[in-house]
Amino acid sequence: MGNVEYKQLDIKSIDLTDTTFVITYGFTLTQLKKSIEKIGILNPPLVKKKSKKQYSIVCGYKRLLVCQDMGIEKLRCAIMGQNIEDKDTFLTGLYDNLSHRVLNPVEKSITFSKLQKYYSSEIIVKNFLPLLGLIPHYSVLDRIKPLSGLDAKVKDAVVDGRIDEGVAAKFLNFSEKDRELLFQLLSALRFSKNKQNEVIDNFYDITKRDGCSISGIINAKELKDILSDSGLNIPQKGSRVRYFLRKLRYPKIVKTEKDFLEMKRNLNLGDSIKLTPPPSFEGDRYCIEFQFENMDDLEENLKKIDSIKQNKEFKRIIEG
Amino acid sequence: MVGYIPRKIIVDTKVRDSLLTNNVLNNLPGIPVEYVADPNTAIDAIRGGKDPLCVGKKVLLLTENRGRFLKPCPGTKEYICCGYRILNFATNCNLECSYCILQSYLNNPAMVVYANIEDMFAELEDELSQNPESIYRIGTGEFTDSLALDHLTGFAKLIVPYFAHKENVILELKTKTDNIGNLIDLQHNGNTMVSWSLNTEEVAKREEFFAPSIDDRIDAAFKCQKVGYRLGFHFDPLIYYPGWEEGYQRTLERLFAKIDTRNVSWISMGGFRFLPELKPIIQKRFPQSKIIYNEFVPGMDGKMRYFKPIRIEMYSRMLEWIRDYDPKLCVYLCMESREVWRKVFKGDRVENSENLAKILDDTGDKK
Numbered sequence: 246m247g248n249v250e251y252k253q254l255d256i257k258s259i260d261l262t263d264t265t266f267v268i269t270y271g272f273t274l275t276q277l278k279k280s281i282e283k284i285g286i287l288n289p290p291l292v293k294k295k296s297k298k299q300y301s302i303v304c305g306y307k308r309l310l311v312c313q314d315m316g317i318e319k320l321r322c323a324i325m326g327q328n329i330e331d332k333d334t335f336l337t338g339l340y341d342n343l344s345h346r347v348l349n350p351v352e353k354s355i356t357f358s359k360l361q362k363y364y365s366s367e368i369i370v371k372n373f374l375p376l377l378g379l380i381p382h383y384s385v386l387d388r389i390k391p392l393s394g395l396d397a398k399v400k401d402a403v404v405d406g407r408i409d410e411g412v413a414a415k416f417l418n419f420s421e422k423d424r425e426l427l428f429q430l431l432s433a434l435r436f437s438k439n440k441q442n443e444v445i446d447n448f449y450d451i452t453k454r455d456g457c458s459i460s461g462i463i464n465a466k467e468l469k470d471i472l473s474d475s476g477l478n479i480p481q482k483g484s485r486v487r488y489f490l491r492k493l494r495y496p497k498i499v500k501t502e503k504d505f506l507e508m509k510r511n512l513n514l515g516d517s518i519k520l521t522p523p524p525s526f527e528g529d530r531y532c533i534e535f536q537f538e539n540m541d542d543l544e545e546n547l548k549k550i551d552s553i554k555q556n557k558e559f560k561r562i563i564e565g
Numbered sequence: 566m567v568g569y570i571p572r573k574i575i576v577d578t579k580v581r582d583s584l585l586t587n588n589v590l591n592n593l594p595g596i597p598v599e600y601v602a603d604p605n606t607a608i609d610a611i612r613g614g615k616d617p618l619c620v621g622k623k624v625l626l627l628t629e630n631r632g633r634f635l636k637p638c639p640g641t642k643e644y645i646c647c648g649y650r651i652l653n654f655a656t657n658c659n660l661e662c663s664y665c666i667l668q669s670y671l672n673n674p675a676m677v678v679y680a681n682i683e684d685m686f687a688e689l690e691d692e693l694s695q696n697p698e699s700i701y702r703i704g705t706g707e708f709t710d711s712l713a714l715d716h717l718t719g720f721a722k723l724i725v726p727y728f729a730h731k732e733n734v735i736l737e738l739k740t741k742t743d744n745i746g747n748l749i750d751l752q753h754n755g756n757t758m759v760s761w762s763l764n765t766e767e768v769a770k771r772e773e774f775f776a777p778s779i780d781d782r783i784d785a786a787f788k789c790q791k792v793g794y795r796l797g798f799h800f801d802p803l804i805y806y807p808g809w810e811e812g813y814q815r816t817l818e819r820l821f822a823k824i825d826t827r828n829v830s831w832i833s834m835g836g837f838r839f840l841p842e843l844k845p846i847i848q849k850r851f852p853q854s855k856i857i858y859n860e861f862v863p864g865m866d867g868k869m870r871y872f873k874p875i876r877i878e879m880y881s882r883m884l885e886w887i888r889d890y891d892p893k894l895c896v897y898l899c900m901e902s903r904e905v906w907r908k909v910f911k912g913d914r915v916e917n918s919e920n921l922a923k924i925l926d927d928t929g930d931k932k
Contacts, residue, residue, distance in 0.1 A: 367614065383615055454859075495860045495872075496860070497874065525862035526862070527873060528643075
């Protein structure tokens with residue numbers, strides 16, 4: 246870092262819009278403000294001169310924002326030598342952050358984007374991914390790097406855990422308008438990480454297969470009816486939306502499942518006998534299972550099972 | 566078709582004097598050559614680098630196969646397998662088919678030729694002489710295209726005459742190329758069959774980027790027919806898309822306009838199937854491809870497969886169209902369940918892997 250000089254600076258001389266060396270994203274200042282109000286600033290922010298009268302922030306972005314908010318006009322700062330290269334200045338800020346906290350996924354993405362000004366992808370993968378606790382592989386860089394390019398709403402949702410980072414990266418496969426619609430839907434239905442992935446994958450697959458847009462799917466009457474149905478709670482809406490999408494994505498599979506259920510209902514097996522098809526109808530083993538209390542019960546169940554052999558629909562499903 | 570030319574050749578010093586190494590180096594003057602004692606360092610560099618699948622295909626690695634050359638086909642017990650054996654003389658392929666399973670299957674992204682063929686022939690001698698009663702159906706096109714590198718390696722000129730003198734072997738050279746120049750004058754004695762992977766012209770154009778057109782493949786088969794090779798055709802992967810019926814019918818029409826069914830040993834069919842890891846690879850490498858957006862379910866072997874009724878529909882229609890040309894043609898399914906076999910062939914023709922192997926052994930043996 247070289248020698249630093251400590252000086253009382255006019256806060257207006259620090260360009261808070263210049264984030265060349267800043268990686269901080271997704272924060273609240275409430276606690277920090279309380280702390281500064283109580284005990285002041287113990288560690289002066291680190292800045293670097295960018296012109297005769299102006300400084301860039303290197304470390305202490307949040308502290309400076311709080312001071313600005315509190316109307317503090319002058320502040321003691323550490324000033325880096327102007328001869329230090331931008332690359333080393335950026336690394337100073339990065340190592341300072343890493344010394345006391347774990348970066349969130351968006352901050353990691355910002356870090357990689359900024360590192361690319363100074364380093365090849367190979368060096369970033371080899372040296373900086375492990376530094377940030379990631380596996381040194383290009384696929385990891387490819388997954389994380391785009392996050393900083395997402396809309397602020399999505400980035401915020403990633404930071405506070407409402408949207409999974411893997412799901413967020415998939416947002417970039419869609420147009421801005423479609424991203425907005427998707428975000429509204431996922432936010433409204435509060436899916437778990439796995440369900441978010443399932444929903445976004447189904448949307449993506451359908452749009453790729455049919456060459457349509459998300460808005461075309463979201464504006465379908467059936468989906469709109471589900472979302473506006475005041476008789477349904479959020480999990481019920483979520484479940485119906487997922488079924489609607491699955492039906493669009495896998496029409497033949499869903500129809501087969503529906504036909505099977507219908508046939509099963511018509512067999513009148515009652516609650517005690519379970520008839521289960523092979524997973525995804527791929528294997529050729531069906532399963533019949535029942536429980537009984539006494540010999541009469543057993544006899545009755547066996548009679549019911551025997552009767553299904555005569556059912557034409559059952560025979561068609563089993564034998565093709 | 567323009568033959569494969571690598572940007573760089575890496576020679577493992579252990580095979581620097583091998584015949585295949587010499588063939589490759591003589592056929593590629595001017596291509597940079599690096600000699601290495603340990604090819605793993607070079608492989609790791611490609612694997613850990615940017616876009617390893619694309620970069621790897623530009624590097625031709627000549628090395629030794631330290632394991633066995635002859636292995637059983639990696640079929641799974643859940644589906645009926647034909648009992649094929651693979652002669653592993655090379656891995657990877659330059660044809661850039663979007664659906665290629667090798668993209669998610671191979672650990673080494675380079676184009677690899679195992680140049681220690683002296684070891685390969687010794688192993689073959691040993692294996693074939695130990696079991697003279699068994700019929701060996703051996704293929705070289707499982708982890709590579711059998712002929713894609715033949716203009717560089719001259720491998721066919723070695724292997725075809727070798728098997729010409731073996732009584733109990735059917736060698737199948739499986740390809741999508743028209744790289745048959747080396748085959749034409751060889752003495753094969755009916756022990757080598759050449760087979761082509763075929764598809765619809767639409768699929769060939771959209772999904773098989775550097776492979777010759779369907780017509781060029783059929784023309785190549787026609788030339789091999791003329792010099793007496795037995796032929797095989799593999800409709801694998803069958804791709805389900807709007808218009809597939811017309812597409813496959815057109816391919817069959819073109820095929821049988823030039824190929825006499827009496828020269829065809831077998832035709833196989835297999836629906837598109839893939840390891841789940843392949844989907845993101847296709848999405849990234851071939852963003853225009855739509856083949857992964859159909860209705861797939863997890864198969865009993867862990868691969869994604871078309872939903873069973875789709876497969877049965879495709880196989881049944883294909884079988885019907887093929888039978889229209891010749892009802893006696895040997896048609897089989899690659900890695901399908903007993904249930905699918907029954908529903909497609911409407912009978913109990915094949916109940917297990919042993920049945921299928923026997924049928925193909927007998928068919929291949931009819932010279």
